[in-house]
Amino acid sequence: MTPTTEPLSTSADVFKALGDPIRWNIVQQMAEVAELPCSTLEETLPISKPTISYHTKILVQAGLISVRKQGRSLFYTLRRDVLQQLVDDIWMLAPEPRPVREGRVDHQAGAGRRRRAGAARAQASATADTADREAVLLTW
Amino acid sequence: MTPTTEPLSTSADVFKALGDPIRWNIVQQMAEVAELPCSTLEETLPISKPTISYHTKILVQAGLISVRKQGRSLFYTLRRDVLQQLVDDIWMLAPEPRPVREGRVDHQAGAGRRRRAGAARAQASATADTADREAVLLTW
DNA sequence: AAGCTAGTTTTATAAACACTGAACCATCAA
DNA sequence: TTGATGGTTCAGTGTTTATAAAACTAGCTT
Numbered sequence: 001m002t003p004t005t006e007p008l009s010t011s012a013d014v015f016k017a018l019g020d021p022i023r024w025n026i027v028q029q030m031a032e033v034a035e036l037p038c039s040t041l042e043e044t045l046p047i048s049k050p051t052i053s054y055h056t057k058i059l060v061q062a063g064l065i066s067v068r069k070q071g072r073s074l075f076y077t078l079r080r081d082v083l084q085q086l087v088d089d090i091w092m093l094a095p096e097p098r099p100v101r102e103g104r105v106d107h108q109a110g111a112g113r114r115r116r117a118g119a120a121r122a123q124a125s126a127t128a129d130t131a132d133r134e135a136v137l138l139t140w
Numbered sequence: 141m142t143p144t145t146e147p148l149s150t151s152a153d154v155f156k157a158l159g160d161p162i163r164w165n166i167v168q169q170m171a172e173v174a175e176l177p178c179s180t181l182e183e184t185l186p187i188s189k190p191t192i193s194y195h196t197k198i199l200v201q202a203g204l205i206s207v208r209k210q211g212r213s214l215f216y217t218l219r220r221d222v223l224q225q226l227v228d229d230i231w232m233l234a235p236e237p238r239p240v241r242e243g244r245v246d247h248q249a250g251a252g253r254r255r256r257a258g259a260a261r262a263q264a265s266a267t268a269d270t271a272d273r274e275a276v277l278l279t280w
Numbered sequence: 281a282a283g284c285t286a287g288t289t290t291t292a293t294a295a296a297c298a299c300t301g302a303a304c305c306a307t308c309a310a
Numbered sequence: 311t312t313g314a315t316g317g318t319t320c321a322g323t324g325t326t327t328a329t330a331a332a333a334c335t336a337g338c339t340t
Contacts, residue, residue, distance in 0.1 A: 012160060015156075019158070020156070047298090048301085050300065071316085080234045090223055090226060093167060093218065160327090178286075182286095192287085194328075211286085213337095214287070285336100292331090294328090296327070300322090304320090305319090306317085306318100310311095
């Protein structure tokens with residue numbers, strides 16, 4: 001059973017993973033290099049080894065980082081594609097509300113309209129509303 | 141004491157605010173309209189009124205939404221500029237690691253707090269940081 | 281005024297979270 | 311094999327979070 005049980009991390013999961021100062025720090029460190037040794041975290045973080053393991057596990061489960069094992073050492077890599085996917089998710093909320101369906105009124109502030117380049121996200125996420133997303137992208 | 145003590149919500153704070161399914165749902169709802177009545181949340185969310193108040197308070201404190209009071213009713217507005225600021229923060233991590241300042245360990249115990257180049261975004265001008273974003277896109 | 285209504289605050293509780301020491305599992309080095 | 315090392319898992323602890331019932335505040339409507 002549980003054949004390759006997809007973690008299927010939602011946006012909220014990823015946000016929660018990033019919503020801890022320690023983990024955000026880890027992610028930032030990883031952004032600076034291509035690969036980050038686990039041992040480095042022991043030196044840069046003010047927490048014990050088990051806690052490091054605890055946090056990195058959360059980041060892995062959220063899909064934010066991947067792990068490579070070499071001997072007894074671990075090396076983490078930031079999943080930049082997942083971050084970009086996340087940016088897309090947020091970005092969709094940032095522009096002005098869509099043309100309005102349902103006669104909701106109040107279209108006050110008219111500023112802040114902008115467009116976004118290609119944003120080639122691979123990763124067919126399980127959101128299933130990709131069509132919707134594209135439509136939104138086009139109407140910006 | 142505490143003269144207008146800016147909450148100064150960090151990225152981790154904003155992420156934490158978004159890292160709850162209920163709150164992410166609220167934010168998504170607000171993205172669809174210019175203003176969202178609090179009463180709507182009572183209908184669309186499967187939680188009690190006090191809990192709604194609890195969650196909206198968190199979103200306000202994180203700076204993600206603003207409130208307008210009209211009579212006894214409340215109306216929330218998504219702070220899209222804050223979201224765009226958040227996108228900037230993530231976006232910076234997404235591209236490949238910069239020029240490779242060598243994989244050497246320069247881990248000072250002070251936690252790598254290298255704020256990225258000239259990102260002193262005053263969160264008002266929406267046009268100003270557009271250039272920044274484009275720049276990133278181009279060097280990407 | 282009294283009564284109703286939209287939200288908040290208080291209080292309480294069960295669950296989740298962050299953290300650590302101790303024990304553990306691998307791998308490398310003698 | 312024995313020992314040391316890099317990380318994980320386990321068991322326990324204190325803290326934070328999400329939740330709602332009850333009580334409350336403020337604005338409408340008679």
